[in-house]
Amino acid sequence: MYGDQETVRRILTELGDTWAVVGLSSNRARAAYGVAEVLQRFGKRIVPVHPKAESVHGEQGYASLEEIPFKVDVVDVFVNSHLAGQVADEARPIGADAVWFQLGVIDEEAYGRTRDAGLAMVMDKCPAIEIPRLG
Helix, strand or coil, rough: CCCCHHHHHHHHCCCCCCEEECCCCCCCCHHHHHHHHHHCCCCEEEEEEECCCCEECCCECCCCCCCCCCCCEEEEEECCCCHHHHHHHHHHCCCCEEEEEEECCCCCCHHHHHHCCCEEEECCHHHHHHHHHCC
């Protein structure tokens, strides 16, 4: 409902390979850690974004999206739903082409704003589940 298969495919195969993973830390017990690892296995460059700015999976971390000194193609959001809209709003000014809200991250207003701003958007799905399905 919050991202048709064509949008999912386009984000995963066409919109670029640099993914800012917001909420990614070195905590191996968190879902973001494993999902980022899967994205790397499928050739994506992950950029950890977390207040601690920790390096994760060999990639330098940043405290915010604005601090990343290169283009990010997709902003992958692992924060609570009540914070996700603000993260989505920060995606366009940094030049991202898409926003992906993880399973359980739902903000319908942010979904509408992001799509209205011209960015591709998927919500309440996991790229680590979707990318292997592409074949």
